Amino acid sequence: MEKLETYTYGRKIVVESDHKLLEIICKKVLLIAPKRLQGMLLQDEELQILSKVIKKGWPINKNAVDLKIQKYFQFREELTIQNGLIFKSxxxxxxxxxxxDLIEKAHSSHIGIQGCLRRARECLYWPNMNSDIENYIKTCETCNIFNMEQQKESLHSHELCTRPWEKIACDLFEFNQQDYLMTIDYYSDYFEIDRLNNKKGKEVIGILMKHFARYGLPDCVFSDNGPPFNSHEFRHFSNQYGLYRY
Ligand SMILES: [Zn+2]
Structure with missing residues (x-):
């Protein structure tokens, strides 16, 4: 409002805003506890300084900012305070x-570095978050073993899922001389069956994209790694969406 004062001052205007940020975030994959985070914020020296500056307004010059929070200066416009928590967008x-604790939560189903980063980036931020997560996962034996064995065709025991559509499996089958793709959710046993025009990667990806649009992105996709799941397109698709393939 301050920024747009020239246009808004003295006029009747309609303000549309989204006050549901916390609600949205609470619903997200990571069950962060806002109350607990609010408490932790009050201990946290760096974020206390940051919160004061956000409330008071940023100085024009970066050098006038406390050294501890200079790293936030470049995206200061994105920082807000809502319900006692600091948000970056x-x-x-x-x-x-x-x-x-939150890294551990993001990593609860051993989804590898990419999956973890994707999960965390949905709702969490701190300086160096990416490298903190990477370093943590590099030390995880399970993730490393799976990483190494990803290429091999081997049986993995499936850990229990914590949400629907977290892990899905895909397989092709033929019925009455027609090819089909079956996609099944590990959490609910819910399945989708789609008729295929052909067995190429592009066709399967197109169908999966529609499922993902409806149910969200899974963390892991299991398949027999035969065609079309071993295709270049499918590999590219998995990398693009941070899907952990088995
Ligand atoms: Zn792991």
Missing amino acids: DRVVVPNSARA
Whole structure:
């Protein structure tokens, strides 16, 4: 409002705003506890300084900002305070003491570095979050073993899922001289069957994209790694969406 004062001052205007940020974030994959985070924020020296500056307004010159929070200066316009928490756009700025715990949560189903990063980026932020997550997962034996064995065709025991559409499996089958794709959700056993025009990667990807648009992105996709799942297109597709393939 301050920024647009020239246009708004003295006029009747309609303000449309989204006050549901916290609600949206709470519904997201990571079950962050806002109350707990609010408490942690009050310990956290760096975020206390940051929150004061956000409330007071940023100085024009970066050098006039406390050294501890200079790293936030470049995206200062994105920072807001809502319900006692600091947000960078729609991501919560996580206090130091909560970071390790949230990395663990993002990594709960051993989805590998990419999957974890994708999950965390949906709703969390802190400086160096990416490298913190990468370093944490590099030390995880399970993720590393799966990474190495990803190419091999081997049986993996499936850990219990925590949400629908977290892990899905795909397989092709033939019925009455027609090819079909079956996609099944590990959490609910819900399945989708789609008739295929051909067995190429592009066709299968097109169908999966429609499912993803309806149910969200899974973390893992299981298949027999035969065609078309071993195709270049499918590999590219998985990488693009951070799907962990088995
Ligand atoms: Zn792991």
